[in-house]
Amino acid sequence: MAKEKRGKKTAVSRQGKKSGLPPGTPVYVGEQKRDAVKIDVLCYSGEHFEELQNVLVEDCLRMRKSGETLWININGVHDVQLIQNIANGFGLHPLTTEDITNTGQRPKAEEFDSYIFLALKMLSYDETLRTIRHEHVSIVFGSGYVLSFQEYEGDVFDPVRNQIRTKKGRIRNEGMDYLAYAILDSIVDEYFVSIEKMGDRIEEIDDEILSAPDARHMSEIHRMKREIVFLRKAVWPLREVFSGLEKNTSELIGVSTRLFLRDLYDHTIQVIDMVEAYRDIIGGMHDTFLSSTGNRMNEVMKVLTIIGTIFIPLTFIAGIYGMNFEHMPELKWPWGYFCLLGIMAALAGGMLALFKRKKWL
Structure with missing residues (x-):
């Protein structure tokens, strides 16, 4: 958690680096890292499948084939020049490149002439620290390809990869729009897991407060308040993002995929309801703590x-x-x-x- 906090402070302090630069200038805003950016590639069709790891940008461009779907996953966005090379190779707009390297970007969706860009947050629950970790994820999908950019190595996309490897479901017979949906769906599914685990922690603290309130509970309540505020900022814009995708008339999104996007929108609404419910519970926990502490003091005074x-x-x-x-x-x-x-x-x-x-x- 300390590492994550340092990352947040760095992101805030580096926002000033963009001051005075022309729009569309990519500047990495996030935790300072020296690790090499890792690029993994999945290329598939109904009958063909190929998977490569630690490839070069030039290899990614050469693997674009007609009739096959290319999924390029980039682990790390701190190497601005590499991200710029990928953007140039796939014809991405400078504003898109800027948003990819800006890890503080608000979740959004933008349509360009040849691709659709999505920015959102990927969540995971840390069982050791009992807190929700998050990272910035950008997804770009165009004709025959999907690009996914994430801050760190390790993600929630393994179910999607396994479906492609084992040819389960319909993903191998669908296009890049369905692949983009599957990636988004895996991210939203992890929202449920992380928020439910956070809910278990909230109920645990609530029971402890009722039985034996302690000073540490107050700091835990404030920490969870900060987490729930971040979750609201990360989740609420997704309702607009997925609703816009469902109603988008772009030829990049097929009719069959729009039905799945509608289901994804419904899941987002459920996540929002969960976040709002836990927000109310956390707000009440503060009053419960004060009441429990006051009751204990009253018993002692009595x-x-x-x-x-x-x-x-x-x-x-x-x-x-x-x-x-x-x-x-x-x-x-x-x-x-x-x-x-x-x-x-x-x-x-x-x-x-x-x-x-x-x-x-």
Whole structure:
């Protein structure tokens, strides 16, 4: 999580690097990395399949074949020159290149003459840190190809790759539009997994607050509040993105794929509902914490008040007979000490009985 926080601070601080540059100038905005960018390629048709890893940009351009779908996955967008070379090879607009390298880009969809560009966030849940990790993902699909750009190596696309390798489902017989849909669908499916796990954590903290509120719970609530705010920013724009894709009249999206995009839109609405529900729960958890803490304090004060109330008359009696006067009643009486102890015990017992009768205990 610390690494992710450093990345966020770096992204914010590097936004100023774009100041004064012409529109369309690619500038990497994100965590500083020195790892080499890795390019993986899947090329397939109904009968043919080929998979390559760690290929060069020139190899990607040579693999474009008529009648086959080419999926190029780029792990890492910090090498601006490499991204620029890929963009030049596939004829991407400079504004698209700029959005690919800007990891703080808001989710959106844009249609150009020969391709459609999508930007969104990919989520994954870290079981160790119990937090949601995210990274910027850009998808470009045009005639016969799909380009996917992601910040780090490792993703949620393995189910899609397995379908292509094993020829399961309809993906091998469909075009690049269906492949783009399958990639988007795998990202949205992981939204459900990550948010549900976050929901389990929210319910766990909520139960702990009700049973034994602790100061650490307040920091955990604020951390989850920040996460839910980010989730809202990442998910809400997707409703507009997928709705626009479904209604898009571009020839790049087939009629059959539009039906699947409609289903993807429905899934996005469900994700939004989940985020809003957990947002309300987290908002209520803050009040629950304060109420639980206040109730515990009230219980402590009640016990202390009862103890103090019981000892007030006993202290009064002890104070009277502690005065240093020579002529005091019962001062020479042999049973005076035991009588006073009995009176004190009777007072204490009577007050306890009264408190129980009033249901203060």
